[in-house]
Amino acid sequence: MTRFLTILYALLAFVGVLTGQPVAAQNQAVDAIHSLIEQAEPGSVVHVPPGVYEGNLVIDKPIILEGGDQAIIDGLGQGSVVEIRAEGCTFRGFLVRNSASGVDREPSGIRVLAGNSTIENNRLEDVLFGIDLQNAPNSKVLNNEILGKDLGLARRGDGLRLWWSLGCTIKGNTVKGLRDMVFWYSEDLDVSDNRVSDSRYGLHFMYSHHTSVHDNNLSENAVGIYLMYSNTIDISHNTIRNNRGVSGYGIGLKDCDSITISSNALLANRVGIYVDNSPSAYDSTGLISDNMVAFNEIGLLATPITHNNIITHNAFLENEEQAAAHGGGNLSLNSFASDGIGNFWSDYAGYDKDGDGIGDIIHEPKSLFRSLIAREPNLRLFVHSPAQQAIELTARALPELNPKPIFVDPTPLTRVPDLTLPSDGQTTTGAPMGVLAVVLLTIACGSGWLVFRQQPFPNVLPTKVSHTIGRGRA
Amino acid sequence: MTTMAVQPGRTESGAHLSRIGCILAFARREFRDAVSSRWFLLYTIAFTVLAVAVSFMSLAGSGSQGFAGFGRTTAGLLNLIMLVVPLMALIAGAGSIAGERERGTLLYVLAQPVSRVEVLLGKYVGLAAALCCSMCIGFGLSAGALAWRAGSVGIGAYVMLIVLTCGLALAMLSVGMLLSVVSRRSGVATGLGLFAWLVLVFLSDLGLMAGTIIFKLRVQEIFALGIANPLQAFKMAVIVNMNASLDVLGPVGMYASQTYGRTLPWLLASVLVIWAIVPLLIALIVFKKRGSI
Amino acid sequence: MIQVFHVTKAFQRVVAVDDLSFELEQGGSLALWGSNGAGKTTMIRCLLGVFPFRGSVTVKGIDVKKHGKQARSFIGYVPQELAFHDDARLGASILFFARLRKVGREDAAVALDAVGLRGHERKRVRDLSGGMKQRLALAVALLADPPIIVLDEPTSNLDASGRGEVVESLARLRDAGKTLVFASHRPDEVVSLAERVIMMERGKLIRDTTPSKLWPAYAPVQTIRLYLSEGTDESAAAVLREAGHAVNLNGHGLCVSVSRNRKAEPVAVLAKASIIVRDFEVLEDIPADGNAGSEDLT
Incomplete structure (x- = not known):
């Protein structure tokens, strides 16, 4: 057997020598790639042979650098691993790893300093910042996978950052365990099909306007999407789940105008949608429609000054608190229906006599306990407890205790609207749960059987009767 | 005294075995009695029906996309558990000793070669097993509903919920047995049990809410007072287990998460353990010292 | 076999047993005789060590206050009225006590046989007649064949024929060498069964004598x-x-x-x-x- 293996290795080595490809790649300096680039014509394709290349790669010529998914560039923990300085480069199919970890020079896996770049199908590991585009307009960042260093949230860098980069396409990237996917001063973007998890902000827009954000999947981050001072943004068909940081917004808006939020699934976040002073311009409106807002602590949270939002045809399903005003007050400056179409509220207690799917009485939720919480936030400790129910019941019995409603939906829907939502991707089998059910029932029945089983009383021969005590009339 | 004195306590291990044998005999009888009693059947059916209903309602309308908030089911179950389980355990515990005393059966068993500690522990073990079985049925059928409609999301947390609920039941049973030991008649014991239920489930929370508003208690004070109540500790433990933090519970919860971090679940669980042990210990001492029959 | 030294038991202010002392040899039979409320039952309970009292009781040299469990293992106890769970079945009940006494199912069956209750195992306790209950209690008391049988008014809830049965059974046990202690307020029982009578009144020992001295002309x-x-x-x-x-x-x-x-x-x-x-x-x-x-x- 061993002899056979030896022969096999020898053969392989021989083949390797013939083809000029190293079998077991020796680590070499990244200068090997530099010299390949130097020899290449601008605009040509440069294939980098498989192997590990150590050092910091700088691309200063417009070429197409092809890693073929087998070239590894290792920054050895020094600075940024790859830096693109020439316009119109393509960087494709590499594993990029091991940037510096000190935050001061913002070391990145791939730093792009020129426009019309394409960063595609790379995998980044152990990098402080992932892909960093600075003044790189009309670039494309496609299908990269970015994994961060194992650092505390405060010491991490951004997974993907755009800085003054207009007209970019960010599509199909996966970011896990970094800080933000953040867009600064960058307009006309297409941000779609990205997956961000275990990070701080899934998508973060600062002063970035005219953008379409769709079909992204943002889960287990502190915040799903956060927009600040960014206008005309269309957020649709995103799945935003389980973002439960301190603020924990599924989607948060601060001072943003002309925002459309539609057909998103906002599930199990601390707050589904948070609106702070958006729209901020007096004549602007925001539209929140066709979203599934379910299982969040608070479905919709807005500051009381928030106005001019139209909230229609959404499903607010089983949120612990369906809609609330941040810091007390109410949401009366917004309208919860448009053209006679309101929203579905799972706690709606009215009826629909004519069966047109619209409730015949308005929905104006009042909760004494909520209003108490608004006054004394510490009382939130007592949610999910029977005492809370007791307070609500008391308030129902004594109408004079009833607080003002937080909002009014004049035409609530009585059926969950048919929403075209992104597919969740989480299909789980019920098998383990089924096994658990069986185990539990077996425990219950088994112990019952153990205790109750009837054993026939033993038959004893009369000779064994040792102390007859006088036979009664049996 | 002419006969040779028999040395007390033949061998250590023999004595232990005999002890465990007696406890198990009482446990078995108590389990039988509990399971065949009407109250137990009633509570089990109520708990099971409600648990399954809550599971279904939480799943309804969430579509086939697997949104099915396991968390939502748990939140719904939480309220139900906090109402029904303490009631069940307190009443079961309250009836245990006082009921036997009233029927005169307590004297008869105490006249057998058993110790009072064995009687009380045996009853505790038997009732605890009966309660846990009752909950296994409720949770089991509920798990069946979840498996059918929602898959297995959060199965770990669900198992922890079951464990914690059993812990809550043990704690409440322990309180109930203490009440049973100190009251002469089973009617009184049941009344005390109901009162304890009212206090633990409603009055202490409402009182603490009033205190929070009136005295402007600080978060650490509210937290300390809050977890003294086993029901609050249970609730927080379930939420920590589900969300990995207590932020849901507002400033007090955030304080708790920040201050205790990873030790928080242990802290909360140990509150339940303390409530399961201390009242039972007091009950043992009272039962032994008072010698009431 | 049994030594009772200065036993005093008070419930709140009522002194039920007041400084009672006596001894009983193996194989002896002793009746606690007195009217209702004389303290017989309380004395018996002290003997069993089911509650705290002042003074001391030893059974086969074992202090019932310190090692009650072990002392009670030498005693079979028959209460005034059998106190089983009414819903329980006869078979399950006796098996429960068999477990407490560390004897097997066979012994339980033997005990049932001995009192003529075989074949009634599936009956519920509440459906038993008074006599059957008392026989069941006797069966329980005899489960581990203890040397001492203690009875508290064993016949008070029985009719005449039931009484005769029980008295006869006890006489056999006494003759078989068991030590017998029983409370009674019926002279006929005392005369039939006891060698010695302790007369009690308001918790105090009035006379320690024999039945024939107490009732010289009584027909046993x-x-x-x-x-x-x-x-x-x-x-x-x-x-x-x-x-x-x-x-x-x-x-x-x-x-x-x-x-x-x-x-x-x-x-x-x-x-x-x-x-x-x-x-x-x-x-x-x-x-x-x-x-x-x-x-x-x-």
């Missing part, structure tokens, strides 16, 4: 064995029971317990029913004369 119970024609045992037993006698059927013949001064009565009853008595024999001969008994068993 005697058991007569009747020898009948083949095959008439069953019908004879029925007739005698009808007439209110305590009847006991076993392999050797038919036994009737009657007061000493009425020994001929069963024969007369049977004669009236045309059942022929071939012979009879007095099983126990308690030396006592006179026939002035004002109370009797029937």
Whole structure:
């Protein structure tokens, strides 16, 4: 057997020598790639042979650098691993790893300093910042996978950052365990099909306007999407789940105008949608429609000054608190229906006599306990407890205790609207749960059987009767 | 005294075995009695029906996309558990000793070669097993509903919920047995049990809410007072287990998460353990010292 | 076997047992005699060590206060009224006590056999007659064959025939060498069973004496064995029971317990029913004369 293996290795080595490809790649300096680039014509394709290349790669010529998914560039923990300085480069199919970890020079896996770049199908590991585009307009960042260093949230860098980069396409990237996917001063973007998890902000827009954000999947981050001072943004068909940081917004808006939020699934976040002073311009409106807002602590949270939002045809399903005003007050400056179409509220207690799917009485939720919480936030400790129910019941019995409603939906829907939502991707089998059910029932029945089983009383021969005590009339 | 004195306590291990044998005999009888009693059947059916209903309602309308908030089911179950389980355990515990005393059966068993500690522990073990079985049925059928409609999301947390609920039941049973030991008649014991239920489930929370508003208690004070109540500790433990933090519970919860971090679940669980042990210990001492029959 | 030193037990302000002392040898039989409220029951409970009291009680040299569990393992206890869970079945009940006494199912079966309750295992306790309950209690008391039997008014809830049965059973146990302690307020029981009587009044020992000194002229119970024609045992037993006698059927013949001064009565009853008595024999001969008994068993 061993002899056979030896022969096999020898053969392989021989083949390797013939083809000029190293079998077991020796680590070499990244200068090997530099010299390949130097020899290449601008605009040509440069294939980098498989192997590990150590050092910091700088691309200063417009070429197409092809890693073929087998070239590894290792920054050895020094600075940024790859830096693109020439316009119109393509960087494709590499594993990029091991940037510096000190935050001061913002070391990145791939730093792009020129426009019309394409960063595609790379995998980044152990990098402080992932892909960093600075003044790189009309670039494309496609299908990269970015994994961060194992650092505390405060010491991490951004997974993907755009800085003054207009007209970019960010599509199909996966970011896990970094800080933000953040867009600064960058307009006309297409941000779609990205997956961000275990990070701080899934998508973060600062002063970035005219953008379409769709079909992204943002889960287990502190915040799903956060927009600040960014206008005309269309957020649709995103799945935003389980973002439960301190603020924990599924989607948060601060001072943003002309925002459309539609057909998103906002599930199990601390707050589904948070609106702070958006729209901020007096004549602007925001539209929140066709979203599934379910299982969040608070479905919709807005500051009381928030106005001019139209909230229609959404499903607010089983949120612990369906809609609330941040810091007390109410949401009366917004309208919860448009053209006679309101929203579905799972706690709606009215009826629909004519069966047109619209409730015949308005929905104006009042909760004494909520209003108490608004006054004394510490009382939130007592949610999910029977005492809370007791307070609500008391308030129902004594109408004079009833607080003002937080909002009014004049035409609530009585059926969950048919929403075209992104597919969740989480299909789980019920098998383990089924096994658990069986185990539990077996425990219950088994112990019952153990205790109750009837054993026939033993038959004893009369000779064994040792102390007859006088036979009664049996 | 002419006969040779028999040395007390033949061998250590023999004595232990005999002890465990007696406890198990009482446990078995108590389990039988509990399971065949009407109250137990009633509570089990109520708990099971409600648990399954809550599971279904939480799943309804969430579509086939697997949104099915396991968390939502748990939140719904939480309220139900906090109402029904303490009631069940307190009443079961309250009836245990006082009921036997009233029927005169307590004297008869105490006249057998058993110790009072064995009687009380045996009853505790038997009732605890009966309660846990009752909950296994409720949770089991509920798990069946979840498996059918929602898959297995959060199965770990669900198992922890079951464990914690059993812990809550043990704690409440322990309180109930203490009440049973100190009251002469089973009617009184049941009344005390109901009162304890009212206090633990409603009055202490409402009182603490009033205190929070009136005295402007600080978060650490509210937290300390809050977890003294086993029901609050249970609730927080379930939420920590589900969300990995207590932020849901507002400033007090955030304080708790920040201050205790990873030790928080242990802290909360140990509150339940303390409530399961201390009242039972007091009950043992009272039962032994008072010698009431 | 049993030593009682200065036992005092008070409930709140009522002193139920007041400085009581006595000793009892192995195989002895002792009656605690007195009216209701004299403290008999409390004394018995002290003996069992089921609650705290002042003074000391030792059973086979073991202090019941310190090692109550072990002391009680030498004692079979029969309460005034059997206190089983009403819903429980007879078989399950006795098995429970068998477990507490560390004896097997076979022994439980033997004990049931001995009191003639085999075949009733599936009956619920609440469906048992008073006599059956008392026999069940006896069976429980005898489970591990303890050397001492302690009884608290063992016949108070029984009718005459049931009483005769129990008294006869106890007499056999005494004769088999068991140490017997029982509380009673019925002179006939005391005379039939006890060698010694402790008279109690308001918790105090008034007299420590023998039944024959206490009631010199009392007619004790005697058991007569009747020898009948083949095959008439069953019908004879029925007739005698009808007439209110305590009847006991076993392999050797038919036994009737009657007061000493009425020994001929069963024969007369049977004669009236045309059942022929071939012979009879007095099983126990308690030396006592006179026939002035004002109370009797029937």
